[in-house]
Amino acid sequence: MDAGVGAVVIDEEGRICQVDADWSTSLGLSQETLLGERLDALLDPPPSWDLLTASRPWRGELRLRCGGAGERWLRTHLVPVLDEAGRMRCCTLMFEPLPSASAHQGVEGGSRAQLLESVADSASDAIVVARLERLEVIYANRAAHLLFGCDPESRDMIGRAGGQFWPEDGLAVLEALLPEALAGGWRGELRQRRLDGSEFLADATIFALPSPIGAPELVAGMLRDLSARQQAERQRRLAHFALERSGDEVFLLDAEARFVYVNESMHETLGLSRAQLLTMSVPDIDPLFPQERLQELFRRLLDEPSIRLETIHQRGDGSRFPVEILASHFVVDGEPYYSCIGRDITERVAARRALEESQEYLDTLIDTLPDALFAIDAEGVVTIWNRAIEQMSGVPREQVLGKGGRAYATAFYGESRPMLIDLVFAPPEAREDILRCYDYVHRDGDVLLTQVYLPRVFGGRGAHVWGKAAPLRDAEGRVFGALEIIRDITELKEAERALRLSEARFRSVVSNTPVMIFEFDADGVFRLCEGSGLESLGLEPGALVGQSVAGFLGADTGVETHIAQAIGGDKVQFTAALGRQVFETYFNPVRDPGTDSGVSVIGVAVDVTERTEREAELRQRTDELTRFTYTVSHDLKSPLVTIRTFLGFLERDIAAGDEARIAKDLGFVRNASERMTRLLDELLELSRIGRLVNDPTEFSLREVVDEVLELVAGRIVERGVEVTVSDAPAWILGDRPRLTEVFLNLIDNAVKFMGDQSAPRIEIGLERLDDALVVVIADNGKGIDPRHLHKVFGLFERLDLEGDGTGIGLALVQRIVEVHGGRIWAESPGPGQGARFCFTLAGLELRTAG
The missing domain is CATH 3.30.450.20 (PAS domain)
Structure with missing residues (x-):
């Protein structure tokens, strides 16, 4: 059987890790035999390592060992896959027969698509194959779908026009680079576009796929998103810049404590060039760390994540300065290295030395103070116990320093009990128990003061002492401890007692x-x-x-x-x-x-206040009596004149037998006598105010207002008046019957003088005037001319002559209010615009009922 299209994948060590099983079988080779072997088990000779790890694909002819079938030359397409650092992760070798008619048919068949998908779909780089004629995508691996924002499950990138994955000017760039890509492959950076329109920069390798018919028909691209690499590179540059510009020394050591990296600050601080330092080791600049001690430190770093220590560095001119070193351990390519950060602590050491000297000075100062003094930390552990308190308590400092459990109290009282200093840290719920231990405690901000008698001090002689406790705060204001000063004031107490006796004799006279x-x-x-x-x-x-x-x-x-x-x-x-x-x-x-x-x-x-007031009151009463006498004589004379006049008419009409006129005359006489009776009754009531007083009681404002509204309910309903009363929790302490008269008079007047108001309304509420609580009874009735407001409370003053009043009611109201320590006044914008009657009472206050 002829060797058809097949593929082999090798790993980063050059060993075969994947083989096309059908293809290897067709060559008479066993898949199990090839896996894990190097390429020389398959190829003779194998391609060089430089070729396998090159950044570009390679095409050529290689000789294949065909098992029992001998050898055969095949066209080979080698595609390396590199990681972000440029190292080879794997390499795919695709084989196909040398061009022939049968080979051409095989390329066009489905075996190539199946091969590409099985080999390339697992790659981390994006692989895209498109037809050269229309740039139609015929294959895209999973990484390509993810990179271009397409669904890898549905493979929806395949079949799309490749142009939509290029920016607007990208196709022109593609046309320019295609000749080079077709000739032998092109690699560089290109801008690409995702399906959602966003763009990204990619490291791209573009090359033509071999075609049995000669002219390339397919073009392939391998792309890697550079966004992460750019970010990593940016972070690397920033980190390097930070290291170089750091004010601290930063250096790396190898296992022999030789410098393999030093930053700019280090060579400037030491006055040595970077080149000089890179030829040196730690003992050359640190006299406190010979190799033996360094190796001990390195061994500790194997178990500890980091170690902080102080040592000495020596400059190139021989001068030395203290440094703090933070060292840690890491491994690169199996080799141990040590990262160190050194900070010049000259000022810190000087400050520490100054602090120690200051502490010695402070300890001496505290010990020479004449007052007894001790301090505790936030846990109640004694931190200071001066010589004066040793003498007072009889307890040496060795017995209390570093002790908790109120050891300081035991020194004074023989038992563990609260002392003034405990109030500094005591929560609110515990302060009452501590305060009960003292007759008084005065607080002045954070400072607590008291006086107490201590019977056990000075060997049982006892002493009156003055105590002062205060918190100790750090530079940020946080409390880290507390201090108590105890002063013997026995002599002062005795002197004060003698002085008090002397003063008492003098004061008893004066x-x-x-x-x-x-x-x-x-x-x-x-x-x-x-x-x-x-x-x-x-x-x-x-x-x-x-x-x-x-x-x-x-x-x-x-x-x-x-x-x-x-x-x-x-x-x-x-x-x-x-x-x-x-x-x-x-x-x-x-x-x-x-x-x-x-x-x-x-x-x-x-x-002589009382005498002066009585004299002024006598003058006022004399003036009032004069006005009263004149007013009474005038107002009482008016009904008497009416009676006398109509009695004359009555005699004449009786003589004439005119019954109608007799009845009319009698009516005038009756009305005049009734008016006189009302005048006399109200004058009697006015005279009683301030003389006849009911016992004061406490009642709510709402109670008395509701009572009065019931009394005038008929007139309110008849006139159709809307009354609004405040729900404020106001309470009054006073003569309830008299104050009921006040509200009755004012509310009745508000209803009576409503005029022709179509929507009569009365509002009863409370207002604040400076610090006083004011009762306000407001209406929208006839109103009062502002020119006459000062006369409304005058005796027998009647601004509305058509009414049936006597002119005594508001004078009576004013008198009752004044007897209750208040004042009353009237307000009105003018006729027809309503009026407000306002008054205060000494016994009026706002508070919750009960």
Whole structure:
């Protein structure tokens, strides 16, 4: 049987790894015999290794050993497949008979397609075969489908026009390179286009497939996507650039510690050229690492991923400097290498040395402090225990340093218990237990202060101590420990006790005096301030010491002049107003008997606020009584005049027997008498306010408003008024019946004076005015002329003369509000634009019910 078309694949070692079984059988060769053998078992002579690993395909004739059939020359097409590094991964050798008519028929048959598919479909490179005439794809392996974005399962790339896989200008490039490709093959980089339109750069090999009829009919292409290689190459260049420009020394060593690579920083730092360093080994620049120690380090690197150490490097001029080395181990082609990064740590070593010196200085300083001091880390382990605390506690530092479990507390209390320092790290839920161990703890930011008596210190003598604890923070502000300072204040406590006894005797005389007694110096600054008169100002004895007298009494009193007069030796008397308080003030100079010069001034201030208020109230009541007398005489006289007038008419009409006019006269008399009765009742009610007071109770704003709305419900329904009430949780402490009158009067007035409003509306709510809570009752009724707003609360003032009011209601409301520590006012843009009545109460607040 003649040798037909067949193929053989060899691996990267040149051994046969795949054979076309039918073809080998037709040659009288066993597939099992050939697998694993070198090519000289099949070819005589075999192609050279350079030819097998070349980057381009090769075509030629080779002599085939045909087993028992002898030898035969076959046309051979050799296609190497290389990896990304250019090394041969495998090589396919395709054989076909030398040209003849029968061979031509075989090429056109299906055996070639089956062969190409079986051999090439497993390749990682894309392989595409197209007809030269129309560039129609007749074969594409799996890698080609994936590279060009086609479905490898359906083989949908086959049958497509090859032009759609080229960019717009790509076909012109193909036409230019085809002659070379057909002549012997072409290789280079080409831009290709995927099915989705995206483009990519490929390493391409294009060549004509042999044809038995002579002229090539098929052209094949092998393509490799360069995107990954470009990225890898870019990363390699960047990595190399980073290594070269690194501020650290970077070098590679072989197994003998010889330099096989050094970066730019290393040869600049050492003052040696790269060429010099590449002839040297580590002991030439590192006096601390002879070969024996290096080999020990290399052995450790076999078990450890990396090792960090400090050593010394020597420059070319002989100077030395400290370095930190990070070393690791890797293997290339079976040979061990060592990657090292060296960093100049001259500044670090200097800083470390300075830190050690500073630590020694700090230790000495802490030991010479007169106050007892100790510190702990975040785990509660004692890190500092100075000499003063040794003397106080009687416990040497060797017994507590490095100890946890509150060993510091045992030194003071004989047991493990919380101390002030524990508050630094204590979670919120544990702080209460610690605070119970002390009478008080004052916090000033992060600093904690306390005083306590320690009975066990100083050999059982005991001492009153002042304690101060604070967190220790690093440069970033993180807490890494805590410090407590303990100071013996026993002598201070005894001195304070003696001073308190002396002061108590003095204060027992001064503090019970019902005036304010003070002393100030020549600069006008308080030295002393005592007396029960301070209570009216809400001040504690001594609260004004160190403050300016002029600033306290106020410049408007002319106090600076009075101070100058008193310092000059004159006695001064004047009245000073401090807020609502009024003081009758006396300055008496204190003179130095030796020089007769003024050294200070003793002052006495008597609170005359109540007397002044009573005098002002008396004047106000006198003025009000005068106005009241005039107003009452006028308003009461009006119904009396009406009664007297219609009594005369009544006598005349009775005499005349005119019953109709008699009834009319009696009606006028009755109305006038009823008006007088209402006036007298409301005047009596007004007079009672402030004298007759109900016990204060607490109730919600909504309760009293709902009660009033029920009382005026008839008028509201009759007039069709829409009422809106706020749901704010407001509560009132006061005289409920009186405050009910306030809401009743204001809401009833809002309904009564709604005018001809077609959609009457009343809103009852709350607002904030500065710090005060304000009740607002607003309507859209008749409104009030802004010129008359100041008169609405006047006694007997009636802005609407058509109404049936007495003019006392709003005066009554104002009086009730003022008795409750509030004020009331009215607002209105003008007639026909509604009005707002607003008032405050001392006992009004917002809070949750209950």
